[in-house]
Amino acid sequence: MPLVLRVQALNKSFIMHAQGDLSLPVLRDVALDVAPGECLALVGPSGAGKSTLLRSLFGNYRPQSGSIRVRHRTNWVELVGAEPRVTLDVRRHTMGFVSQFLRVIPRVATIDVVAEPMLRLGASPEEARRRAEFLLGILGIPDRLWSLPPATFSGGEQQRVNIARSLIAEYPVLLLDEPTASLDAANRDSVIDLIRARRKAGAAIVGIFHDVAVRDALATRLYPVDLPGAPA
Amino acid sequence: MTTPILSAKGVTKRFGGRVACRGVNFDLWPGEVLGIVGESGSGKTTLLNCLAGRLIPDEGHVAYETASAGTVDVHRLPEARRRLLARTEWGFVHQDAREGLRMGASAGANIGERLMAIGARHYGDIRRTASDWLTRVEIGLDRLDDRPAAYSGGMRQRLQIARNLVSNPRLVFMDEPTGGLDVSVQARLLDLLRGLVDSFHLSAVLVTHDLGVARLLTHRLMVMHGGDIVETGLTDQMLDDPQHAYTQMLVASILPV
Numbered sequence: 485m486p487l488v489l490r491v492q493a494l495n496k497s498f499i500m501h502a503q504g505d506l507s508l509p510v511l512r513d514v515a516l517d518v519a520p521g522e523c524l525a526l527v528g529p530s531g532a533g534k535s536t537l538l539r540s541l542f543g544n545y546r547p548q549s550g551s552i553r554v555r556h557r558t559n560w561v562e563l564v565g566a567e568p569r570v571t572l573d574v575r576r577h578t579m580g581f582v583s584q585f586l587r588v589i590p591r592v593a594t595i596d597v598v599a600e601p602m603l604r605l606g607a608s609p610e611e612a613r614r615r616a617e618f619l620l621g622i623l624g625i626p627d628r629l630w631s632l633p634p635a636t637f638s639g640g641e642q643q644r645v646n647i648a649r650s651l652i653a654e655y656p657v658l659l660l661d662e663p664t665a666s667l668d669a670a671n672r673d674s675v676i677d678l679i680r681a682r683r684k685a686g687a688a689i690v691g692i693f694h695d696v697a698v699r700d701a702l703a704t705r706l707y708p709v710d711l712p713g714a715p716a
Numbered sequence: 717m718t719t720p721i722l723s724a725k726g727v728t729k730r731f732g733g734r735v736a737c738r739g740v741n742f743d744l745w746p747g748e749v750l751g752i753v754g755e756s757g758s759g760k761t762t763l764l765n766c767l768a769g770r771l772i773p774d775e776g777h778v779a780y781e782t783a784s785a786g787t788v789d790v791h792r793l794p795e796a797r798r799r800l801l802a803r804t805e806w807g808f809v810h811q812d813a814r815e816g817l818r819m820g821a822s823a824g825a826n827i828g829e830r831l832m833a834i835g836a837r838h839y840g841d842i843r844r845t846a847s848d849w850l851t852r853v854e855i856g857l858d859r860l861d862d863r864p865a866a867y868s869g870g871m872r873q874r875l876q877i878a879r880n881l882v883s884n885p886r887l888v889f890m891d892e893p894t895g896g897l898d899v900s901v902q903a904r905l906l907d908l909l910r911g912l913v914d915s916f917h918l919s920a921v922l923v924t925h926d927l928g929v930a931r932l933l934t935h936r937l938m939v940m941h942g943g944d945i946v947e948t949g950l951t952d953q954m955l956d957d958p959q960h961a962y963t964q965m966l967v968a969s970i971l972p973v
Contacts, residue, residue, distance in 0.1 A: 501961030502968065543950065545957040568936040568950045569745050589910070589932065590903035 487555070488657055488688040489518040489541070494550030494564075496533075496540055510536045511547065512712035516690075520656070523679075523689040525703035532710045534692045538659050541690060542581045543571040554578060554657060576604055580655035582663045586634060586642040594637075594645055595620070595630040601653040612652070619648040622678065624671055639666040647675055651682065658682060660691035664698050676701045719781050721746050721887055721919045722767065726776035729762050736762035738943045739776070744887075749913055749920045751934035751951065753927060753966070759943040760923040761891055767921060768808055768889045769798050783886060803833045807880030811892035813872035816879065817864045823850065823875055824860045830883045849878040853908060870901035874908065881912060888913075890922045894929055906932050927970055931955055939963045 496511040510533040518524050526534040539545040541552055543563045552563040556578045563571060575581075580601075589597065598620060599612035607615075620630060623644040629637065634645045643666050650658070663679065664672045672695070679702055683689055690707075693699035720743035727740040737759040744750050752760045765771040767778055769790040778790040783805055790798065802808065810816040817826050827846040828836075836842050847857055853874035864872050873893065880888060893909065894902040910933055913920060924930055930937055930951060937954045939947045939962065947960040958964045 498957075499959070501964050539956070544952050546949070546953055546959065569748065571950055572935060587931075589907065591907040 487517050487519050489516075489555070489690070490551070490553045490560075491516045491541070492551045492553075494537075494540065494547050494552065496536055496545060496547040509712045511540065514550070514709075516707055518657075518688040518690060520686040520688050521683060521704075523683050523691065523702050523704045524707050525699050525705070526690065526692050526709050527699075527706050528709035534709045535661055537709060538581075538661055538690060538692060542579060542659050543574070544581075576601075578655055579657045579659065580650040580653060581659045582647055582650040582661060584643065584662045584665050586646040586649075589633075590635065591633055593631045594625070594634045597634060597645060598648045598652055601649060605653055615652055616648065619652055619678075620645070622674055623648055624674060640668065640671065643667060644671060644675070647678070651678055654682070654685075654687075656687055658687050658689045658691075660689065660693070662692055662694055664693070664695055672698065718746055719787075720744055720779075721781050722921070723779040723781075724767060724776065725779075727763065727766050727773045727778060728775040729759075729766050729771060729773045731762075735759075735943045737766065737940070740938075740945055742938060742945075742948070744919055744921065746886075746919055747917050748936065749918075749922060749934045751930040751937045752921065752923045752940060753925065753930050753937055754940035755925060755966075758940040760925075760940050763940070764889055764891055764921060764923045768806065769793070769802070770808075780887070803830065804883055805886050807883075807885040807888040809873075809876055809880055809888065809890040809893045811895045813864065813869070813876040816876040817872065819865050820863065822861045822863055823855070823867070826864065826875060826879050827882050830879055834883050845882060849882050850875075852912075853878045854904070868901075870897050870905065873897065873905055877905075877909065877912070881916065884916070886919060888918055888920045890920060892924055892926075893922070894924070894926070902929075909933060927955060927966065939966065 492515050494511055494514040497507050497509040500506045514537060526537060528534055536545060540547050543566065547564055550564060553560045554563060554574060556574050561570060561574055595613060595616050598616040602612040602615060603609065625641060625644055634642050647663055664675050667675060676698060693702065722744040724740050724742050728738050729736045740763055752763060754760050762771065766773045772791050779787050780790050781787050824843060824846045827849050828842040831842050831845060847860060850857060850860060855871055855874055864875055867875060894905050897905065906929060922934055934951045936949060937951050938945045941962040947954065947963045954963060955967055958967045
């Protein structure tokens with residue numbers, strides 16, 4: 485089976501210089517492969533390093549050693565130690581990340597926040613806008629809110645704006661950190677439908693899903709994560 | 717891939733016995749916004765001035781890839797050539813707008829001057845372009861003939877940005893462009909800058925001590941401490957997973973809102 489993401493011997497510790505160079509090992513020799521159409525759910529207790537792994541895959545956290553290779557356009561690209569412009573290009577074209585919280589940009593309208601990743605890929609403003617409206621509609625954001633900046637929206641609304649923004653570009657690799665954490669049942673189901681459609685279209689997904697129903701609906705495989713040295 | 721638009725090699729500047737910046741190396745790629753962060757006195761502004769040819773470094777050199785004339789050594793250009801470059805292919809946004817504007821000339825003239833420097837001669841065209849830019853930086857056209865002395869701090873800063881961008885530069889240097897402004901004025905300016913950088917595909921070097929500004933505007937960061945670059949990386953990496961002791965201290969000092 486062709487792969488799109490391949491992680492080998494990944495190690496990540498946090499070294500706190502203000503605490504006498506205290507070292508907190510979080511990931512040790514992590515290895516995983518993900519193929520198109522797969523959804524790998526990271527499972528493990530709180531604090532086990534699931535988010536650290538996900539953020540490392542996105543190039544947000546910097547592992548000390550090991551390899552994270554992603555299929556980017558037609559090449560394999562190494563993300564551990566990559567130059568900033570390489571990581572940025574991978575994020576622009578290949579890899580999307582849905583975090584629990586939207587980092588709000590002051591004064592930018594919701595519709596433009598959502599359309600931006602698609603514009604960056606060269607879509608026309610009309611096309612990007614139409615797609616953004618479609619996604620916001622499916623996610624139940626009322627159209628009277630589209631022209632407002634999302635800063636004052638509720639947590640659940642912001643999360644859905646975030647999901648729309650991350651799904652609009654149809655990235656081949658999607659990383660999801662609790663994508664339904666603050667949603668009610670109806671909105672949760674729309675998010676599940678959208679993500680499942682991406683998976684069926686061939687996206688490779690790695691996610692953290694606290695909600696077992698969401699995990700069951702999306703995951704094709706479970707990947708246990710635990711702290712180095714923790715009892716198995 | 718393409719070549720860097722700006723490339724610094726071993727840039728060192730001393731004032732007397734004191735080192736302001738030491739052995740700075742980096743490449744700036746087209747379309748990249750690079751932030752230089754650190755506390756006051758860390759050497760950020762000195763470095764920026766060396767990069768823009770406003771100061772001559774004691775060691776090292778800075779190469780700039782011109783639009784059509786190949787690569788030049790910024791500090792070996794004849795003064796007239798460097799000034800021309802600064803007016804045409806570059807912009808420089810000062811923290812204090814008074815340094816970047818002619819305070820005695822009207823807003824329209826401040827913008828028009830840059831256009832005339834690149835050869836515009838038709839009065840009607842110049843005035844039209846000046847009006848377009850005032851609108852773009854959200855200044856009412858009824859203020860076109862006012863002098864910047866009669867403008868608020870935020871308006872002056874927006875006018876300075878218009879004056880810098882009207883000539884369609886490829887590379888912009890910015891020194892604390894939002895420093896000294898009210899928070900709400902700052903947000904408006906940041907949003908404006910972000911949009912302009914994006915739509916004109918500008919390359920930029922931005923000096924700031926404000927990590928929030930850096931998060932919003934820059935792709936990557938260099939952290940300066942005592943004249944040295946102590947850490948570099950993608951902006952989100954540096955802010956979310958700082959590795960150097962000094963960067964960790966800076967990030968831990970951000971006040972939560």
